[in-house]
Amino acid sequence: MENTIQILLLTALSLGAVMALQRLGGLSDAPGVTAPQAAPFIGGAAPGTHAWQRFHVRYYTMTLLFVAFEMEMMFMYPWAVVFVEEGIKALVEMGMFLAILTIGIIYGWREGIFAWE
Amino acid sequence: MGMSWARAFAASGPPPVFAAIGAGGLQRAEELHGTLRLQRSPRQAAILLVLGEIAPDLLPFLQRLHDHLPHPRATIWHRATPPGDWTDPVQATADGLERTLTDLWRSILSGDRASEPDFLPDKPPNEWRGVGPHGQGGKGMMGGTPYGRPMAMTDDDLRDGLSLDAYSAPFGPFLPMLPPGLILDLTLQGDVIQSATATRPPCPQPGSDDRPGDAIARLMRVMDMPALALRRTRDGLPPAMGIAMLRRAIPDGLGRARDGTDVRDRLDRWRDKDAPQADDGTRLSDLLPGLEWHEAMIVLNSFQPDRIRAICARSGPEGGDEDDKDGNRDAPAHAPPDHGGHQHHDMTGPAA
Numbered sequence: 001m002e003n004t005i006q007i008l009l010l011t012a013l014s015l016g017a018v019m020a021l022q023r024l025g026g027l028s029d030a031p032g033v034t035a036p037q038a039a040p041f042i043g044g045a046a047p048g049t050h051a052w053q054r055f056h057v058r059y060y061t062m063t064l065l066f067v068a069f070e071m072e073m074m075f076m077y078p079w080a081v082v083f084v085e086e087g088i089k090a091l092v093e094m095g096m097f098l099a100i101l102t103i104g105i106i107y108g109w110r111e112g113i114f115a116w117e
Numbered sequence: 118m119g120m121s122w123a124r125a126f127a128a129s130g131p132p133p134v135f136a137a138i139g140a141g142g143l144q145r146a147e148e149l150h151g152t153l154r155l156q157r158s159p160r161q162a163a164i165l166l167v168l169g170e171i172a173p174d175l176l177p178f179l180q181r182l183h184d185h186l187p188h189p190r191a192t193i194w195h196r197a198t199p200p201g202d203w204t205d206p207v208q209a210t211a212d213g214l215e216r217t218l219t220d221l222w223r224s225i226l227s228g229d230r231a232s233e234p235d236f237l238p239d240k241p242p243n244e245w246r247g248v249g250p251h252g253q254g255g256k257g258m259m260g261g262t263p264y265g266r267p268m269a270m271t272d273d274d275l276r277d278g279l280s281l282d283a284y285s286a287p288f289g290p291f292l293p294m295l296p297p298g299l300i301l302d303l304t305l306q307g308d309v310i311q312s313a314t315a316t317r318p319p320c321p322q323p324g325s326d327d328r329p330g331d332a333i334a335r336l337m338r339v340m341d342m343p344a345l346a347l348r349r350t351r352d353g354l355p356p357a358m359g360i361a362m363l364r365r366a367i368p369d370g371l372g373r374a375r376d377g378t379d380v381r382d383r384l385d386r387w388r389d390k391d392a393p394q395a396d397d398g399t400r401l402s403d404l405l406p407g408l409e410w411h412e413a414m415i416v417l418n419s420f421q422p423d424r425i426r427a428i429c430a431r432s433g434p435e436g437g438d439e440d441d442k443d444g445n446r447d448a449p450a451h452a453p454p455d456h457g458g459h460q461h462h463d464m465t466g467p468a469a
Binding site: 034039043046049050 | 137158159160175178179181182184185186187235236237238239240241242266267268269274279281282283284285286287288289290291292295300306307
């Protein structure tokens with residue numbers, strides 16, 4: 001019961017604050033926003049088309065890097081657990097795995113994914 | 118009539134000013150950066166300062182810019198002649214500018230001077246014309262022409278031919294980071310420029326070419342170093358350490374003109390106070406396609422006013438096929454203004 005009263009009080013308080021702020025805004029004598037003021041500012045010219053558009057952020061370079069480094073870590077944790085038991089065999093396996101991933105990273109490097117765009 | 122405490126408090130501060138620069142106003146604008154609160158957008162300004170003569174073809178743009186300012190607002194003409202139909206224009210003399218500005222700022226806040234009304238009618242520039250019974254719909258993904266304006270349509274990206282929306286708009290002539298008077302028609306994919314034409318070249322700025330300090334300061338302002346741009350040493354340039362920082366912040370090889378100089382080379386010439394470089398037939402289409410917006414602004418600000426004026430004058434909408442006359446077939450690859458289709462797949466941007 002006490003909780004309900006607290007919630008109701010808080011709701012009433014926030015509603016009151018919002019209404020007070022709106023009333024305060026209404027007291028201002030500033031004229032509203034007119035259509036020419038609502039237009040975007042691009043230096044005085046008028047835009048010919050709407051600005052709503054689709055463009056590609058080109059995630060695939062990030063994806064390649066993510067796969068290369070994240071998959072590495074995902075394999076390394078279980079590998080670290082069994083490494084002592086398996087010994088040299090596990091080390092060779094990890095070396096092969098890393099070599100394959102490194103090829104991916106070198107390929108990405110050649111394609112310029114480390115260049116900031 | 119007494120002012121409310123909020124208005125009195127605002128009036129005690131410096132007036133927020135937006136400068137619309139016309140012919141011959143660039144040098145004065147550079148001087149005023151130190152003393153006035155020049156805003157980057159008219160939304161933050163109360164006073165429109167018209168600096169330099171405004172050509173008649175720029176007046177509609179000035180009126181649209183004027184209407185962007187929130188109320189209460191006023192206009193001051195400084196080294197400029199107001200057109201005849203401008204109601205009750207305020208003109209400021211060379212040494213009385215600051216005083217006129219402050220007085221005007223106080224009087225529009227106190228209500229002694231009425232806020233200037235809009236020039237344009239208070240209705241959307243284009244009426245809504247949809248296809249549905251309530252004008253709500255459009256065709257497919259493109260959404261028709263809401264409010265009479267078309268949506269951006271798909272076009273090939275010049276980096277890899279991905280076909281997504283290309284956005285075209287005219288920028289200028291009073292955009293603070295562009296040379297004043299320049300109207301630049303850009304087609305963008307995201308923020309990468311696909312094609313650029315100058316539908317109107319910048320205003321002439323006599324006497325600005327032999328002021329390398331101003332040119333470096335403008336470049337610093339574009340690079341968001343406004344405090345350094347204000348400082349000048351005895352030789353009229355910003356501090357040498359600031360110039361070195363600026364130089365290092367600019368990518369190597371950015372904005373290579375036909376004579377082989379990039380932005381850094383041109384900055385070096387200003388720093389060493391060499392004579393302005395002769396015109397070499399560079400076009401905007403050599404410089405801008407493939408660059409991002411911010412890089413493009415750096416490149417545009419790396420030329421002296423006369424040279425960027427010459428570059429823009431030959432980069433108009435119809436100037437695309439004059440290459441053969443210059444014998445510049447070996448010039449760096451550039452996109453024709455009416456690019457489209459799949460002709461750019463072999464072309465890598467200058468940044469790649």
